[in-house]
Amino acid sequence: MNSAAICTIGDEILIGQIVDTNSSAISQALNRIGVKVETMVSIKDDRAEIIDNLRRLCDKYNVVIVTGGLGPTRDDITKDALRELSGSKSYIENEAQLEIVREFARRRGMELLDLNRLQASVPDSCTVLTNIKGTAPGMFFKIKSSNDFGESLLFSLPGVPYEMEYLLPKVINHLNESLKLEGIFHKTIMTFGIPESVLAKKIEHWELDLPEYIKLAYLPNPLTGIRLRLSVYGDKSVGCNKEIDERVRSLSDLLGEHIYGYEESTLQDEVFKLLKEKGKTLSIAESCTGGKILSLFTAIPGASDILKGGVVAYSNELKKDLLSVSDSTLVKYGAVSRECAAEMAKGVHEISKSDFSISVTGIAGPDGGSDEKPVGSVWIGFYDGVTNSERNFISTGDRIRNIERFSAEAINFLRLQLIDN
Amino acid sequence: MNSAAICTIGDEILIGQIVDTNSSAISQALNRIGVKVETMVSIKDDRAEIIDNLRRLCDKYNVVIVTGGLGPTRDDITKDALRELSGSKSYIENEAQLEIVREFARRRGMELLDLNRLQASVPDSCTVLTNIKGTAPGMFFKIKSSNDFGESLLFSLPGVPYEMEYLLPKVINHLNESLKLEGIFHKTIMTFGIPESVLAKKIEHWELDLPEYIKLAYLPNPLTGIRLRLSVYGDKSVGCNKEIDERVRSLSDLLGEHIYGYEESTLQDEVFKLLKEKGKTLSIAESCTGGKILSLFTAIPGASDILKGGVVAYSNELKKDLLSVSDSTLVKYGAVSRECAAEMAKGVHEISKSDFSISVTGIAGPDGGSDEKPVGSVWIGFYDGVTNSERNFISTGDRIRNIERFSAEAINFLRLQLIDN
Numbered sequence: 001m002n003s004a005a006i007c008t009i010g011d012e013i014l015i016g017q018i019v020d021t022n023s024s025a026i027s028q029a030l031n032r033i034g035v036k037v038e039t040m041v042s043i044k045d046d047r048a049e050i051i052d053n054l055r056r057l058c059d060k061y062n063v064v065i066v067t068g069g070l071g072p073t074r075d076d077i078t079k080d081a082l083r084e085l086s087g088s089k090s091y092i093e094n095e096a097q098l099e100i101v102r103e104f105a106r107r108r109g110m111e112l113l114d115l116n117r118l119q120a121s122v123p124d125s126c127t128v129l130t131n132i133k134g135t136a137p138g139m140f141f142k143i144k145s146s147n148d149f150g151e152s153l154l155f156s157l158p159g160v161p162y163e164m165e166y167l168l169p170k171v172i173n174h175l176n177e178s179l180k181l182e183g184i185f186h187k188t189i190m191t192f193g194i195p196e197s198v199l200a201k202k203i204e205h206w207e208l209d210l211p212e213y214i215k216l217a218y219l220p221n222p223l224t225g226i227r228l229r230l231s232v233y234g235d236k237s238v239g240c241n242k243e244i245d246e247r248v249r250s251l252s253d254l255l256g257e258h259i260y261g262y263e264e265s266t267l268q269d270e271v272f273k274l275l276k277e278k279g280k281t282l283s284i285a286e287s288c289t290g291g292k293i294l295s296l297f298t299a300i301p302g303a304s305d306i307l308k309g310g311v312v313a314y315s316n317e318l319k320k321d322l323l324s325v326s327d328s329t330l331v332k333y334g335a336v337s338r339e340c341a342a343e344m345a346k347g348v349h350e351i352s353k354s355d356f357s358i359s360v361t362g363i364a365g366p367d368g369g370s371d372e373k374p375v376g377s378v379w380i381g382f383y384d385g386v387t388n389s390e391r392n393f394i395s396t397g398d399r400i401r402n403i404e405r406f407s408a409e410a411i412n413f414l415r416l417q418l419i420d421n
Numbered sequence: 422m423n424s425a426a427i428c429t430i431g432d433e434i435l436i437g438q439i440v441d442t443n444s445s446a447i448s449q450a451l452n453r454i455g456v457k458v459e460t461m462v463s464i465k466d467d468r469a470e471i472i473d474n475l476r477r478l479c480d481k482y483n484v485v486i487v488t489g490g491l492g493p494t495r496d497d498i499t500k501d502a503l504r505e506l507s508g509s510k511s512y513i514e515n516e517a518q519l520e521i522v523r524e525f526a527r528r529r530g531m532e533l534l535d536l537n538r539l540q541a542s543v544p545d546s547c548t549v550l551t552n553i554k555g556t557a558p559g560m561f562f563k564i565k566s567s568n569d570f571g572e573s574l575l576f577s578l579p580g581v582p583y584e585m586e587y588l589l590p591k592v593i594n595h596l597n598e599s600l601k602l603e604g605i606f607h608k609t610i611m612t613f614g615i616p617e618s619v620l621a622k623k624i625e626h627w628e629l630d631l632p633e634y635i636k637l638a639y640l641p642n643p644l645t646g647i648r649l650r651l652s653v654y655g656d657k658s659v660g661c662n663k664e665i666d667e668r669v670r671s672l673s674d675l676l677g678e679h680i681y682g683y684e685e686s687t688l689q690d691e692v693f694k695l696l697k698e699k700g701k702t703l704s705i706a707e708s709c710t711g712g713k714i715l716s717l718f719t720a721i722p723g724a725s726d727i728l729k730g731g732v733v734a735y736s737n738e739l740k741k742d743l744l745s746v747s748d749s750t751l752v753k754y755g756a757v758s759r760e761c762a763a764e765m766a767k768g769v770h771e772i773s774k775s776d777f778s779i780s781v782t783g784i785a786g787p788d789g790g791s792d793e794k795p796v797g798s799v800w801i802g803f804y805d806g807v808t809n810s811e812r813n814f815i816s817t818g819d820r821i822r823n824i825e826r827f828s829a830e831a832i833n834f835l836r837l838q839l840i841d842n
Contacts, residue, residue, distance in 0.1 A: 013445070013461070014448060014457075014458050014459065014460070014461065015448055015449070015452055015458065016444070016445035016446065016447070016448030016449035016452060016458070017445075017638070017640050018445070019440060019441070019442055019445045020440070020441065020444075020445075021440055023434075023437070023441075023463075024434070024437035024438075024439070024440045024441075025437065026437070027435060027436055027437030028436070028437035031436050031437060037435045037436065037437070038435070038464075038465060038470075039435070039462065039463060039464050039465075039470075039474075040434065040435065040461075040462070040463035041460065041461070041462050041463075042444075042460060042461035042462075043459075043460050044459060044460075049459075049460075053460075195529065195531065196492055196493055197493045197534050197536040197537050198531065198534070200493065200536060201534060201536070217432050218492065219432075219433050219438055219439075220492060220581075221439070227438075229438075284733075286712075286715075288719070289716075289719070290712075290715050290716050290718065290719020290720070290724065290728075291707070291711075291712030291713065291714070291715030291716040291719060291731070291733065292712065292716040292719070293712070294707075294711050294712030294715075294716075294733045295710070295711050295712040295713040295715075295716050295824075297711065298709075298710070298711020298712060298713075298733070298735065298785075298824070299711070299820070299821060299824065301786075301787055301788070301820055302788070303711065303735070304735055304736065307711075307735050307736075308735060308736045308738070308739055309732065309733045309734050309735035309736055309739040309743075310712070310732075310733045311730070311731075311732055311733070311743075312705075312712065312715045312719070312730040312731045312732070312733070313730050314719065314724070314725055314728050314729060314730035314731075315725065315728075315729045315730055315773075317729065317773075317774065318729055318730040318772075318773055321772060321773075321774075322730075322732075322743070322772060322773075351739075351742060351743060352736075352738075352739055352742075353738065364719075365722075366722055367722070367723070394528055396524075396525060396528050397554065397583065398554065398583060398587075399720070399722055400583065400720055401554075401583050403716075403719070403720065
């Protein structure tokens with residue numbers, strides 16, 4: 001069995017100055033080759049801390065990836081801690097890396113300082129992963145482990161994300177050479193519009209019926225709904241896809257349109273695909289979501305193929321002037337109403353000459369709302385050039401969360417309409 | 422001495438499916454009250470793992486914050502591990518939380534499942550932090566520690582960021598009550614539009630002139646610019662504000678309009694304030710940013726006081742039909758041009774009858790662009806009802822980054838125009 005630990009070194013992460021994105025990138029890469037990340041640890045630039053933690057991790061996991069703590073300044077003592085940990089006595093200067101360090105200095109018109117030069121010298125016990133993106137090389141150590149796997153493969157990488165990303169494939173290559181890699185198979189099913197507890201109840205028997213070697217995980221996400229991940233490890237993972245496909249089929253019989261996609265697809269990705277297939281265009285009229293839905297679609301490369309654009313009619317004037325929402329509707333039913341949503345969808349459809357359009361009007365909070373229309377109330381409208389359809393619901397989050405929820409629900413409503421359409 | 426550990430539980434982070442943003446938020450909050458985070462750990466939903474790690478952390482640190490692993494489904498076993506760790510024998514149902522769980526079910530028109538009901542029951546050894554944002558409550562335990570501080574304060578919080586953020590202040594309150602906290606004073610200065618190295622050079626002498634007990638930290642952020650944080654720890658922190666204020670004054674003499682605010686203010690917060698003071702309104706015309714700027718403003722509670730709304734004119738048709746951009750402009754100069762930006766700003770101003778308006782038109786990529794207008798090119802327009810002003814620049818990120826950068830630059834341009842106006 002291969003199991004890994006990821007250790008980030010440095011204060012920036014511990015004081016919350018930066019969010020650690022390296023660990024997730026590394027974990028995904030290891031996962032793909034069937035090396036399971038069992039733990040992630042962040043520790044400070046402290047010699048004893050580094051040695052204690054890496055010793056503990058090497059005794060428990062046969063792969064350890066370390067990032068950070070390799071800068072030229074004196075608060076970076078990772079390298080010497082690694083030297084001690086690996087039982088190395090001395091440093092050697094790595095010619096390839098030194099040339100790169102020289103080149104960096106040259107380009108910046110700086111003379112080569114000893115501090116810079118030191119970056120190219122490494123414990124003689126390590127294999128160097130030459131780093132052309134920065135001055136600090138990656139290092140590959142084999143560390144004695146008290147565990148029955150005898151030795152742990154430890155990689156030290158720079159903390160700068162694009163330097164780490166450059167070296168990561170080299171790490172994967174070394175692992176492929178050094179390890180007897182166990183197979184792994186993942187299938188992720190994206191669901192929406194069904195609360196975790198209801199989902200769990202709905203698929204209870206299906207879940208109990210899963211063979212022991214197929215692992216199920218619930219991965220909830222407020223915006224994308226709940227992801228169900230099926231995983232198979234080891235020999236069983238070879239040729240398990242037929243079995244998995246059947247399980248997924250019977251799952252989709254249970255969940256129907258609650259399943260909107262697979263792997264890391266999003267609701268807007270699916271709508272984008274549906275519209276491209278149909279060769280149709282979309283326009284959007286937003287009130288309380290204030291452009292959130294438009295921005296979710298425009299984040300997709302090639303969005304212009306399907307998106308004409310839209311209107312953020314935050315004020316009632318704009319609802320009237322731009323979207324031709326009638327005075328009487330606003331007076332009689334208010335801006336948060338089925339009628340207003342319908343007229344907004346129709347209005348943006350007309351000015352944009354799109355094939356389909358959606359609209360959202362609601363109360364995001366924290367203020368506003370009434371007993372009959374509390375904060376979190378929303379109406380979503382859809383118009384296909386002929387007929388209107390609407391739905392409403394109530395979200396129970398704060399302002400930001402309500403806006404996100406309204407947006408996701410609107411996109412999902414659009415998706416369902418397009419499927420039926 | 423108070424030292425803390427943050428532990429996140431759950432596979433989503435370990436397999437790299439989500440990036441852990443909670444830990445950095447928690448660390449910043451603890452930092453503000455002078456509790457130093459010494460380590461962060463991510464572990465899987467495994468009973469033994471949870472107990473071993475939390476035991477180890479409680480023996481070493483007197484504050485331990487745990488997030489995640491509290492969902493209703495069967496892969497969450499954190500709560501019972503905490504029960505065992507705290508030496509509790511039994512569960513009690515927490516009335517306040519149960520009422521919230523009931524309310525959630527009611528609002529969603531669902532019957533209350535046992536799975537939901539279980540969320541409200543907690544080990545009898547804990548103090549409940551009622552969670553109105555979700556169904557799982559926060560829990561506060563006092564765990565025996567082999568360390569000389571005797572017991573460790575352990576808080577368990579939901580992993581959903583906005584639920585965690587809601588409970589975090591309650592955690593801070595408990596820590597303030599339970600711990601003898603060292604004094605601490607922070608002042609954060611928000612800057613925009615000045616690269617870190619240039620900034621560092623500009624304030625070099627000012628920085629050298631700081632008394633030893635005032636610590637300075639650079640906190641860069643792609644969207645909000647570079648934050649400068651001044652910190653004073655210990656007895657000196659009492660009554661140091663006059664001294665700090667003077668230092669900040671001399672700093673603002675050096676940086677002028679590069680300083681846009683203090684503490685955790687954002688560019689849009691400052692624009693919101695400026696417009697409210699003036700009692701003026703805003704409208705926005707977006708092309709490549711696709712609603713991002715509108716959504717940043719509508720995320721602010723009370724946005725309707727200053728925002729009329731806007732148009733996302735993604736297609737040239739909409740630029741013409743809605744914003745009255747002239748054919749000749751599009752033909753002669755193209756959509757990404759000073760002229761188009763000016764007409765878009767004017768156009769949205771007219772239809773929305775706002776006092777001020779801004780427009781953004783550019784190429785976010787990955788496709789499109791030319792030698793003379795590469796991907797990342799953008800024009801930003803401003804109109805005050807009388808005169809237009811525009812600026813352009815080139816961003817060098819990927820699509821998402823470019824959209825964020827365009828948006829931040831546009832809002833900052835608006836801010837500078839409002840200051841001069």
